[in-house]
Amino acid sequence: MSQIKTERFRENTRSALADRQLQAVLGKFADGFPVKRAQAIARLPEFDALRDAARDIKNHVLENLGPYLEQFEAQVIASGGQVHWCRDAEEARQTVLSICKNADARTVTKSKSMIGEEVDINDFLEDNGIEPVETDLGEYIIQLRREPPSHIIAPAIHLSKQQVAETFREKHADRAADRSLESPRVMLDEAREELREQFLGADVGLSGANMLVAETGSIATVSNEGNIELTCGLPRVHIAMASIEKIVPTLEDAATILRVLARSATGQDMSVYTSFITGPRRPDDLDGPEEFHVVLLDNGRTELLASEFRDILRCIRCGACINHCPVYEAIGGHAYGWIYPGPMGAVLTPGLLGMETTQHHPNASTLCGRCESVCPMRIPLPDLLRKWRTRQFGAEITPTASRYGLKVWAYFARHPHLYRLITKTGAIFLFAAGGRKRRFRHLPFAGGWTDARDLPAPQGRSFMAQWRQRPPRRSGGRL
Amino acid sequence: MCCCRAAPLPSRCSNRAMDHAPPVPDTPHVALFVTCLVDLMRPSTGFAAVKLLEDAGCRVSVPDQQTCCGQPAYNAGDRKDARKIARMTIGALEGFDYVVAPSGSCAGMIKVHYPALFADDPPMAKRAEAVASRTWELTAFLVDVMRYKPMGAQFDEQVTYHDSCSGLRELGVKQQPRALLSDVEGMALSEGDSAEICCGFGGLFCVKYPDISVAMVDKKIDDMVSTGATVVLGGDLGCLMNVAGRARRRGVHIDAWHVAEVLAGMANEVEPIGGDSDGNSGGGAD
Amino acid sequence: MTGAREHILSAVRRATGTGAAGAGADDTVASRLAAHAPNLRPARAADNATVVSRFAEEAVRAGTDVRHATGVDEIPAIIAAYLREQNMPGGIRVSDDPISTAIPWVNEPLISVSTGAADPGDTASLSVALSGIAETGTLMMNSSPENPTMLNYLPFLHVGVLPESQIVGSLESAWSILRRQSGSENTAMPRMINLITGPSRTADIEQELLMGAHGPQKHMVIILKEK
Numbered sequence: 001m002s003q004i005k006t007e008r009f010r011e012n013t014r015s016a017l018a019d020r021q022l023q024a025v026l027g028k029f030a031d032g033f034p035v036k037r038a039q040a041i042a043r044l045p046e047f048d049a050l051r052d053a054a055r056d057i058k059n060h061v062l063e064n065l066g067p068y069l070e071q072f073e074a075q076v077i078a079s080g081g082q083v084h085w086c087r088d089a090e091e092a093r094q095t096v097l098s099i100c101k102n103a104d105a106r107t108v109t110k111s112k113s114m115i116g117e118e119v120d121i122n123d124f125l126e127d128n129g130i131e132p133v134e135t136d137l138g139e140y141i142i143q144l145r146r147e148p149p150s151h152i153i154a155p156a157i158h159l160s161k162q163q164v165a166e167t168f169r170e171k172h173a174d175r176a177a178d179r180s181l182e183s184p185r186v187m188l189d190e191a192r193e194e195l196r197e198q199f200l201g202a203d204v205g206l207s208g209a210n211m212l213v214a215e216t217g218s219i220a221t222v223s224n225e226g227n228i229e230l231t232c233g234l235p236r237v238h239i240a241m242a243s244i245e246k247i248v249p250t251l252e253d254a255a256t257i258l259r260v261l262a263r264s265a266t267g268q269d270m271s272v273y274t275s276f277i278t279g280p281r282r283p284d285d286l287d288g289p290e291e292f293h294v295v296l297l298d299n300g301r302t303e304l305l306a307s308e309f310r311d312i313l314r315c316i317r318c319g320a321c322i323n324h325c326p327v328y329e330a331i332g333g334h335a336y337g338w339i340y341p342g343p344m345g346a347v348l349t350p351g352l353l354g355m356e357t358t359q360h361h362p363n364a365s366t367l368c369g370r371c372e373s374v375c376p377m378r379i380p381l382p383d384l385l386r387k388w389r390t391r392q393f394g395a396e397i398t399p400t401a402s403r404y405g406l407k408v409w410a411y412f413a414r415h416p417h418l419y420r421l422i423t424k425t426g427a428i429f430l431f432a433a434g435g436r437k438r439r440f441r442h443l444p445f446a447g448g449w450t451d452a453r454d455l456p457a458p459q460g461r462s463f464m465a466q467w468r469q470r471p472p473r474r475s476g477g478r479l
Numbered sequence: 480m481c482c483c484r485a486a487p488l489p490s491r492c493s494n495r496a497m498d499h500a501p502p503v504p505d506t507p508h509v510a511l512f513v514t515c516l517v518d519l520m521r522p523s524t525g526f527a528a529v530k531l532l533e534d535a536g537c538r539v540s541v542p543d544q545q546t547c548c549g550q551p552a553y554n555a556g557d558r559k560d561a562r563k564i565a566r567m568t569i570g571a572l573e574g575f576d577y578v579v580a581p582s583g584s585c586a587g588m589i590k591v592h593y594p595a596l597f598a599d600d601p602p603m604a605k606r607a608e609a610v611a612s613r614t615w616e617l618t619a620f621l622v623d624v625m626r627y628k629p630m631g632a633q634f635d636e637q638v639t640y641h642d643s644c645s646g647l648r649e650l651g652v653k654q655q656p657r658a659l660l661s662d663v664e665g666m667a668l669s670e671g672d673s674a675e676i677c678c679g680f681g682g683l684f685c686v687k688y689p690d691i692s693v694a695m696v697d698k699k700i701d702d703m704v705s706t707g708a709t710v711v712l713g714g715d716l717g718c719l720m721n722v723a724g725r726a727r728r729r730g731v732h733i734d735a736w737h738v739a740e741v742l743a744g745m746a747n748e749v750e751p752i753g754g755d756s757d758g759n760s761g762g763g764a765d
Numbered sequence: 766m767t768g769a770r771e772h773i774l775s776a777v778r779r780a781t782g783t784g785a786a787g788a789g790a791d792d793t794v795a796s797r798l799a800a801h802a803p804n805l806r807p808a809r810a811a812d813n814a815t816v817v818s819r820f821a822e823e824a825v826r827a828g829t830d831v832r833h834a835t836g837v838d839e840i841p842a843i844i845a846a847y848l849r850e851q852n853m854p855g856g857i858r859v860s861d862d863p864i865s866t867a868i869p870w871v872n873e874p875l876i877s878v879s880t881g882a883a884d885p886g887d888t889a890s891l892s893v894a895l896s897g898i899a900e901t902g903t904l905m906m907n908s909s910p911e912n913p914t915m916l917n918y919l920p921f922l923h924v925g926v927l928p929e930s931q932i933v934g935s936l937e938s939a940w941s942i943l944r945r946q947s948g949s950e951n952t953a954m955p956r957m958i959n960l961i962t963g964p965s966r967t968a969d970i971e972q973e974l975l976m977g978a979h980g981p982q983k984h985m986v987i988i989l990k991e992k
Contacts, residue, residue: 017690025971030673032972046807053804060797066777067794079954085770137978138969154969161971184970192979199979200885215798216954226965226980229918233957244773249794250801255936259807269823270901270962273980278954284910286882288956298773306780326677330694364688366681366695367554368644389556398556402687406552410560413515413546414567423519438754439727448686452693453724456520456753463513463522467541 003120003148005337006353009360012335022158022332029157033323036267037374044263054260055378057253058314061245062305068214068247069296075217079279081292089119092297096121096206096239099293100130103237105203109195111221111228112136113208114152114317115241115297117339118352121206132206133198135227137191144171150333151341153265153319158332161187195227205231205289209242210316211257212294215250218278219294222261222271229275238280238289243297245305245313251276257316260376264320300352308387312347314377321371321381327364336361343371343381350388359397362388424465427458434458503576503624509537510572512580512589512614515547516716521752524716527743528581528617534743535627537577544571548580548588554682558596565593566603569610577624578614581739582715583646584682586616591649616646617739618714622655628662632744635665639708640738641699641722642675643715656714656738663741669706673699680721696725703733712738716752723753732756803937810900810935820932821988823902827963828976830985837864837926840987841873844891844924847985848876853888853922860892861911864926864989883915889922895946896939897932897986901962904986905939908957917959922983925961929990936960 005012016022041047061068073083084099086092092115100108108125110116110132122132122143134143138156142149144167149155156164165181168190181187207228211220219240221228232238248254254276262268281288304313322328322342333341340348346361367382375381392398412419434440434457443450509532517524532539549564568589572578580586590611597604621627638660646652660668679685679695686692699722703711709732713719716737723735734751783790809819821831832843848855856877859865868891870878883890892912896905904925908914917923933939947953965980976982 013688013691017694028972044807044809046805049805050807057804063781064783064790064794065781066774066783067791069774069777071794071798085773087769087772091769135979136969137967141969154972156969157972159970161973164970184973185975187970188967188975188978192977195979196885214794215801218954218958224966224968225978226918227978229914229957229959230979233914233918244777249797251940252801252803252937255940256804258936266968268827268962270827270903270960272827272961272963272965274903274960274962276954276958278956278958280956282908282910282956285908285956286910286913287915288908288913296773298769298776302773302776302780305777310780326679326695326698327691330691330698364684364691366644366677366679366684366692368677368681369648370644370675370677373648386554386556389554390558391556393556393558402555402683403557406555406557406560410549410552410557410564413549413552413564414560416544416546416567419546423515427519438750439724441728446686448689449724451689452728453696453721454727454753455724456720458520459522459749461522463518463525464541464543466522467525 003338004353004357006349006358006361008337009335009364012337013331016331016335021160021163025158025160026329026332029323029329033267033319037264037320037323038267040263040267040269043269047260047263050256050259051376051378053256054376055314057248057256058377061247061249062310062313065244065247065305068249069244072212072214072217072247075214076279076294077217079217081217081279081294083294083296086295086297086299088299092119092241092295092299093121093124095295096241097125097128097130099237099239100125100204103204103291105130105237107131107133107198107202108204108206109198109202109231109235110134110139111205111207111223111231112139112155113206113241114339115208115243116206117149118299119241119297121241133195133202135195135199135231136223136225137188140191140195141167148334148339151319151322152317158334199230199234202235204237204239205233205235206239206241207231209240209246209294210261211248211254212242212246213251213254213276214247216276216278218276220254221275221277222258222273224266224272226273229273232275232277233288236289237291237293238277239293239295240277241295241297243299244301261316261318264374264376265318304351309347309351309384311379312344312351312384314379315344315348316377318376320374320376324370324374326368326370327366343385344379347381347384347388355388355392355395355397359392362392420462420464423462427460427462430458431460507537507576509539509577509579510575511539511541512545512548512572512578512585513541514580514582514585514716516720517581520720521716521737523745523749524581524737524739527737527739527745528579530743530745531617531621531627531629531739532579534630535621535625537625540575542571548585550584550588551682553588553592553596562596565596565607569593569606572610572614573606576613577620578610579617579620580614581617581737583616583643583650583652584715584717586614587645587649590614616650616652616714618656618659619650619652622658627659629659629742631664632662632742633664634741634746636710637667637669637708638710638712639669639671639703639706640674641678641711641713641718643713643718644677646714647675652714656712659742660712660738666741669708671702671706673702678718678721680717682717685721692721693725696721700726700729700731700733704731709733711735712741714738719752723751727753727756806935806937807900812934812938816899816932816934817929817988819899820897820902823899824963824986825902827902828966828984829902829963830983832985832987833990834987835990837868837989840868840926841870841876843987844889845873845876848889851922851983856887857889857891858883858887858916858920859890860913860916862893864893864928865891882913883919885919887920889924890916890920891924891926892916894925894927895931896942897927897988898936898939898960899932899934900936903936903960903962906959906961907943907955909955914957914959917961918980920981921977922985923981924985924987926987926989929988932988
């Protein structure tokens, strides 16, 4: 896969913070999704109880995933579809390619699929002479720009409308060069026209799936644009790609998840289009595909299921944690270097790509907990980030200087008398050095702080030193 | 955890958080967990906490065998050291009616994370639970347990409040400091849109990822300035040092005090964190 | 890929601690599927006397144009007026459903009516909903030879005719209608169930909300009160 830049997190971060255009777009971010989510939840007093119910559903599924997967498969087959099990990205790519080849496909329309991104299906199909066309507006824009998504539900959120207009002018070359592309409305209408032709001409439709319903063998899809249904419904072959944890037991369980999904994602009560697709076209149907394939992907999830990170498999990809993450808001999605940004990404990415190339992801967080407080599936994201840090520490991926620094500090912290000796002298020294202004602009070994912040100076003798000399009052004094 | 009561409750024992707790003794014996930052950087916060606790009718002790709660090790993935420090700290804090810390972050560490640290060591987990169940963040303790109302504190400033993340989301500290501040004379409180959003301190985060941290604190400071306030109060020294340190460097007129210092009527005597901003847009010791 | 199937399933079983036979887990799963019990349903999803007004209110919130008819004979005038209002051409593609075929178009000679699957050139379409969900103002469309799916997606305007008696409080209640219709405890799913809540939209360019992305820019529901 060509687009993994997780190791360049620091460089990515620096350029993101220096990118004025990106910062301007991110500046608007906090006023969007979080406000709409809060409004939607204010209208549903049972929201927190529904989060509990949704969490319980997925926990039950994960505990019984084997039988549910088999049940789902049996129902897909019973409704005339096919299920393809794939251990890893390469198997998934080959499976999709072989279905496309059997269908003599030249073009494939695609609705947004994070699994498609995960296995990098677009580049692979292109390399094999098949043209993939993204149809979600945001995905379409970034595909034209050959960029990865910067957000799991708003893939082009890092772009300004001027950038989109430039892209359309360059890529829609057969249109009048001097046409107006002033407003998003005009740009949308142009994209709609371009994509209409693609929908009608495609040989295969490739979609993701928000849920796999074991009871019926249905896949559930959720969108606002209507592109998923055109992707699944117009071509002769429909392929849905999904990872194994997308299972829900019943249609009733799907209803519960839907109640928390859109509210958490965009702040809608319900997304505009939710579809349950069960098998291919039926006899006498006037439309629908002749073939229906489900590509079921593991790609590291069974390992997560067996690990202390199982909770992340409850994730329904709503993006609420990303929308409420102050780190994401500062650096955007591309800085993370792969397709899953923000808190859910910082937990999932090391699980899917390994710890070695993703060491920054669990660490670049203040563990502020805002993500967990909005997660509809009550995933303890800060806790999972901390668990990755523990694994890194154990595997000595944590930088040596940090590890030894911690060890030395911890030694003193465990020995209060030694500790007092250090703090006593330290406080006095820093107090004396703090000068009239009571702060430092520079301090050796504290550049991480003082490069951009003054460091407040201590007030003088430490609390413990002063407390020892406090005259006895009604309080208990020293112990 | 982050849901909070809208108004102070009528009597001590109707407190929901206290439903299963033993009744509050007449003169509760409180162990002050000073926290490492207060100990080293700002003892006045510790003395303000002692004054408030004593005014509220508590007997305060400061156990000697305390240093830091161990959160830096815990959050860095060094569970072994975190456990050793926790074991020592639990030993120091046992035997009191309550443990109170002038920090949501350190109180959260003891209350929420100590029990989790010993999940595989039942006897130790039991001790951790016992200490955790008696541990409180200072303002929450004063309001929820002691029903305390500050008397005669005066602070003639336009103030905004920063809700520290651990206190807010791990312990549900939100209304308590505001309830206490509502009794301070002369003070006007204006809330910012991002009062609940992280300032970018995050313990070691702020030195490991300083550029992200500074971007976060800059947004925070801009929001504070937009409220018209010239003072920020909060319950955690780490956040306040981060905000004050950046505000000083930028030359922004925002002074920071720990909420306990204002409530104890000491803010007029001790200078703000990092010195005051008047006339100095930098300088200081090099 | 039999190898992959066995590999994944055995890894799942190892991770979840269920044996290869998995008898216990199989029973748990089978009984949950058979019960398909509803989970918590919010108060606003209640099946009660106000479902019709709540449906209309929520649908309007979602951007749907809601109209009422007290018989299929009123539908042509409603549509004619809407097409004039929107300055749209007078053609409509209509599904083959018994309700749609009963609509008397003779009184609106300016509307040209066609049937069958949707054509890319269609500007308006009409099909009949299986149910309406008051909780969110959502229309439930099911695919069938009489109601081809693309009618709901290709044209600029989609009109869903919703018999008032089919309006329920929640999606769970709508699933019950579907199960009743299939006449067995095993849910017989149509190929497509489309839940539609308002017109197509996107906010992918600078978060500006625009209607009419790929699906219909206009979505109308006619609530039909049978005489």
